[in-house]
Amino acid sequence: MRVVALGWAVAVGLAAAPALQAQTYPSKPIKIIVAYPAGQGTDIATRYLADQISRDLGQPIVIDNRPGAGGNVGTDATAKAHPDGYTLTMGTNATHVLNEFLYSKIPFNAGNDFEPVVMVGTFPMVLAVVGSSPLTSARQLVDTVRTTPRGADIALPSTSARLVVELLKERSAVALFGVPYKGSGTAVTDLIGGQLTAIVDTPTSLRPHLQAGKLRALAVTSLQPSALVPGVPAIAEQGYPGFDVIAWNALYAPKGTPAPIIHTLNAAFNKALQRPETRQRLLELGFEPAGGTPEWLAGFGKTERKKWQVVIATAGLKAD
Structure with a gap:
């Protein structure tokens, strides 16, 4: 009987751990992996936002540049990270949509291995x-x-x-x-x-x-x-209704990151993206500020993958 009771207590404790963790989040520095070199557009915008959001959250945000394989190296590192909210990635339309269809094999699934957090910014070509x-x-x-x-x-x-x-x-x-x-x-x-x-x-x-x-x-x-x-x-x-190609940056966490943590991050980024000075600076850096819910970003990603899978397959495009 004591064994059953002990087992039940352990199970309850394990179940409660994510909720407790979410209540105290963040309690240490957060790392955002950027899958491109330092000084590139995504990196510059991420560093600017990280500086603002770190003040709101009360914890440092460290940028970890891990370029390689068109962004696949850094993105894979995030997919395999512990889902505790302390390792995130600034994804792009390449890392989270296009590479899936351009590369014959990648070590992660962009649609299944991440929790969408927030759309950060977009820009046309x-x-x-x-x-x-x-x-x-x-x-x-x-x-x-x-x-x-x-x-x-x-x-x-x-x-x-x-x-x-x-x-x-x-x-x-x-x-x-x-x-x-x-x-x-x-x-x-x-x-x-x-x-x-x-x-x-x-x-x-x-x-x-x-x-x-x-x-x-x-x-x-x-x-x-x-x-x-x-x-x-x-x-x-100009005669081509519906023509729409944008590049974008969006924040993602590893799959399984607790929902309260996702919501904390989403709220922090949305708050920053609504500030006039932030919006102006992002425009200067070449991004139209976005924002929105994790659910909207998830739906957007599905639509983008469906759209570009057809275009890439029809054109026979390959990156390797």
Whole structure:
């Protein structure tokens, strides 16, 4: 009888542990794994938010950069971490959607191995041409390419840029050829030098060239115009309704992290994202501030995976 009672007491104690842990959370430093190098956009935005939120939560937030394999190395480290709220990751559309379909094998399941916490920020890509080009819209670009036998070469400094071109190629049925680059610098140089027709890149990367008049933005790839590139229409407004490609950053925890901890983190990030100074700084860094519930982020992720699985499979894209 004593054995049964002891066993029951242990079971109750184990069951109560997560609840007790959630009540005292956070009681030590929190680590956010960024699956990209220090100084990259996701890293800079994460460090800025971590500094603000650490003050609200009363604990330091440490950034742990673990780049490699398109973000898979750092993301896998979070998937295998103890689900206690002290190891998180700043996920992206690459790590939590695209890589699942671009890589033949990855060591985690983006849809099942994480608890969504909050959408942090989004940004569109920008379709741009050299400043001296007569083209002023994405529709003009497509119409011009349609009458050009050799098609058009488009610089692609990222996976997101590649998807923009593949989707536009599918929707317009014209010959667009993506030319991969490892960064924006050489791509912009080649575009200005006349070796390319256009480029698809982030607002942050292209902003100085647009402001200097070296490049001209034809369109943004979000469903609506973006505050990050004022005055530039969306591709969806230029004859391709529903065209929507955005990159994003969202916070995730390992699967099994207690719901009260998820809600504590969600509330802290939403509070920070609603501050005018935070929103302004994120816009300067190239992100449109987001926010919202864990449930919304979970549904968004499912929609994104369904959408891009089809596009990537149709185009036969592979990262390895």
